[in-house]
Amino acid sequence: MGRKALYNEQEVFQAADSLASEGKEVTAMALLGALGGGSLTTIYKHMDAWRGSRPAATGTGIPVEIPDSVQSAFSAAWRTAVTEAGREITTVRERAADEIKAAQRQFQEAKASIELLEAESEVDAGKIEELTAKIQELESSVRKAENERAAFTATVEQQGARIKTVESELERVHQEGNEERVRHQTEVERLRNEFDVERKRSQEELLRSNKSVEASKTEMEGLREALAEAQRDRERCEFGKSEAEKRAEKAENQLERTQQERETAVKEAASLAGQIEAIKSQNTDLLSRLTPPKGR
Numbered sequence: 001m002g003r004k005a006l007y008n009e010q011e012v013f014q015a016a017d018s019l020a021s022e023g024k025e026v027t028a029m030a031l032l033g034a035l036g037g038g039s040l041t042t043i044y045k046h047m048d049a050w051r052g053s054r055p056a057a058t059g060t061g062i063p064v065e066i067p068d069s070v071q072s073a074f075s076a077a078w079r080t081a082v083t084e085a086g087r088e089i090t091t092v093r094e095r096a097a098d099e100i101k102a103a104q105r106q107f108q109e110a111k112a113s114i115e116l117l118e119a120e121s122e123v124d125a126g127k128i129e130e131l132t133a134k135i136q137e138l139e140s141s142v143r144k145a146e147n148e149r150a151a152f153t154a155t156v157e158q159q160g161a162r163i164k165t166v167e168s169e170l171e172r173v174h175q176e177g178n179e180e181r182v183r184h185q186t187e188v189e190r191l192r193n194e195f196d197v198e199r200k201r202s203q204e205e206l207l208r209s210n211k212s213v214e215a216s217k218t219e220m221e222g223l224r225e226a227l228a229e230a231q232r233d234r235e236r237c238e239f240g241k242s243e244a245e246k247r248a249e250k251a252e253n254q255l256e257r258t259q260q261e262r263e264t265a266v267k268e269a270a271s272l273a274g275q276i277e278a279i280k281s282q283n284t285d286l287l288s289r290l291t292p293p294k295g296r
Contacts, residue, residue, distance in 0.1 A: 012046035117241035131227040138220045149209045
């Protein structure tokens with residue numbers, strides 16, 4: 001029975017780069033389709049390595065500076081705006097981090113389930129191959145036993161034909177004289193005794209052969225039932241694997257949504273930073289209007 005195709009890290013990297021260059025999202029299911037099959041466990045491992053090898057995006061901090069020349073009222077307003085913005089950013093970041101951790105836990109659980117189901121599928125495949133070989137061996141034994149039974153039957157028939165021939169010959173000799181008849185009758189009895197012994201032995205051997213054939217057939221039926229059960233187990237494993245893959249895909253989608261929310265939060269933080277800069281500019285302008293020029 002065939003095994004799943006295994007792809008090395010370079011092949012998975014090439015497929016991931018190809019998807020990324022086409023503007024497509026690089027996911028385990030997308031790589032599985034691009035490669036035309038394979039093990040999800042291996043693909044997840046190489047996909048993590050591929051993501052780790054790509055340059056990470058860098059973010060910029062939010063500078064919070066309070067001019068020394070700002071009056072106390074405007075300084076208090078400035079600090080209040082910065083504090084509120086920082087709290088919003090911290091809350092969003094903490095919520096996004098918690099959701100990412102939860103999605104990663106679900107993803108790891110689904111990945112572990114896939115590994116277990118793939119291992120069980122490989123064990124069932126080996127068991128099916130072993131049972132199939134055993135059935136073929138028993139079928140060969142049954143054919144051999146049936147051939148031996150046919151040979152024993154032919155031997156019995158040959159002995160019967162021989163007795164008939166002897167009886168015919170004795171009938172002819174009987175007409176030649178009593179003395180000759182007695183001698184031939186003795187020979188007939190001897191041959192009959194030999195035939196009875198041989199027939200009894202042949203029948204016993206035939207009976208043993210029949211029992212061996214029946215036992216082999218019974219064992220073969222049992223193995224066929226075991227093979228059917230193993231195939232049913234494998235189907236159940238395949239179904240469980242499909243469910244685990246769905247859970248993995250769901251966890252991956254959840255992780256993607258969480259990352260998108262995180263990006264949205266970062267954008268909102270940048271927007272708040274812009275608003276703070278606008279407030280700073282307004283305060284500076286207002287301060288310049290309120291402060292009288294020097295020399296007056």
